[in-house]
Amino acid sequence: MKLPILLLSVVMVACSNDPAPSANSEQAASAAVAALQGSGSASGKDLYAACSACHGANGEGNKALNAPSLTNQQSWYLERQLLGFRSGVRGSHPDDAFGAQMQGIAKTLPDDAAVKSVVAYIDGFKAKPAAATLTGNAKRGADYYSNLCGACHGPNAEGNDKLQAPALAGVDDWYLLQQFDHFSKGIRGSDESDRYGYQMFMMGKTLPDAEVAKDVVVYIQSLAD
Ligand code: HEC
Ligand code: HEC
Structure with a gap:
């Protein structure tokens, strides 16, 4: 019975393409x-x-x-x-x-x-939106964003402190994508004691694939002023 678990962890390691420090x-x-x-x-x-x-x-x-x-x-x-x-x-x-x-x-x-x-x-630092580093289909991203993300992160990705959902507009696009990927894989937020991270862990499963996640982030980046 140990074999499937072993195989699963091999697959997970093979899929993890995060750079090491x-x-x-x-x-x-x-x-x-x-x-x-x-x-x-x-x-x-x-x-x-x-x-x-x-x-x-x-x-x-x-x-x-x-x-x-x-x-x-x-x-x-x-x-x-x-x-x-x-x-x-x-x-x-x-x-x-x-x-x-x-x-x-x-x-x-x-x-x-x-x-x-x-x-x-x-x-006290002057807020300066991070530069865009990704390209994708912002229009498709906008549809997914307004259906699945805006209720918590706000229509302009300005955040909502009552829900403890942070602003996303202006944050580095590569970072948002990586964090979303981590939520979707349970690398961040999968522990139920992480009250707010756990909500995002559940949301991490709602986008169909990494391409759509990139489109959503490209759209979020376009909201930064
Ligand atoms: C139910 C409310 C809710 C919804 C819906 C939601 N989020 Fe979140 N999101 C949160 C909360 C709460 C956090 C903070 C998590 C924490 O404290 O670790 C967060 C954090 C994040 C972060 C990490 C930002 C950072 O700087 O660390 C990203 C990226 C993110 N959300 C993207 C999305 C995307 C994309 C969607 C839509 C697919 C979405 N969220 C939908 C509540 C939500
Ligand atoms: C060795 C490099 C390094 C140093 C030094 C460092 N950080 Fe970080 N910090 C990081 C990295 C890398 C991340 C991203 C972590 C991740 O991917 O989850 C991060 C993430 C963060 C975050 C989370 C941001 C978000 O939106 O999720 C905060 C807040 C933060 N750092 C504050 C600080 C503060 C304050 C200090 C000094 C006391 C500090 N960091 C020193 C590398 C560093």
Whole structure:
């Protein structure tokens, strides 16, 4: 009876084409952890110095390191994600290499007050929509978006804090696509204790395939001003 499980995991490994963290990104992660250790009651600005190697001096992100821009997500969402990484609700799945990296860093932030200060500092960056990197059928994406996503993420992908559904417009398209893929495969959100991630895990099954997911993200990107 062990064979089918073994086969299944082989297939899952074969299908997982996510890049593993590069040597550069591993180095940046260790440097950030070292900088945050003993950072005590450092200011948001000082704490953010440990983040800038990956997320950029102005929160603009770095695709080569798989680190998204942080200037188009709402503060409540950034804070909740950091707390999720800290509690292990996000970034614990064995196939979530980048989530694990971010979890290690978030856990080194001294306390919840430090999470608040670093988020307040990020909130001061000027929001600049991330540049489009994908092409696809935005019209087809729009149909799927309004039927399946808009109720929570808002008609203009501006987010809805009552539902804890984040803004998506302006966030890196490659990142949204990767996160959607992770939700659909259960790499993110499949643990029922992840109250909000679990909702997205269920939604991850609603788009027929990766091409449609790309069209939806291309449409979302077109909503950024
Ligand atoms: C070694 C590079 C690296 C450093 C340093 C780093 N991050 Fe990250 N961060 C990442 C990566 C990679 C992801 C994407 C994780 C994933 O794919 O789930 C991420 C994701 C995030 C997210 C989730 C964003 C979203 O929309 O889902 C937040 C919030 C975040 N980082 C904040 C920070 C803060 C604050 C710091 C400094 C205390 C920091 N990061 C330092 C690499 C880094
Ligand atoms: C039932 C409400 C709901 C619906 C419908 C929904 N979402 Fe979400 N979505 C959420 C919530 C809540 C989160 C935050 C998850 C978390 O905290 O980990 C989220 C997060 C996301 C993220 C991660 C963003 C980031 O920066 O980390 C993406 C991408 C996303 N949704 C895409 C979609 C797409 C595409 C659709 C339509 C197919 C959709 N969502 C439909 C509630 C919803």
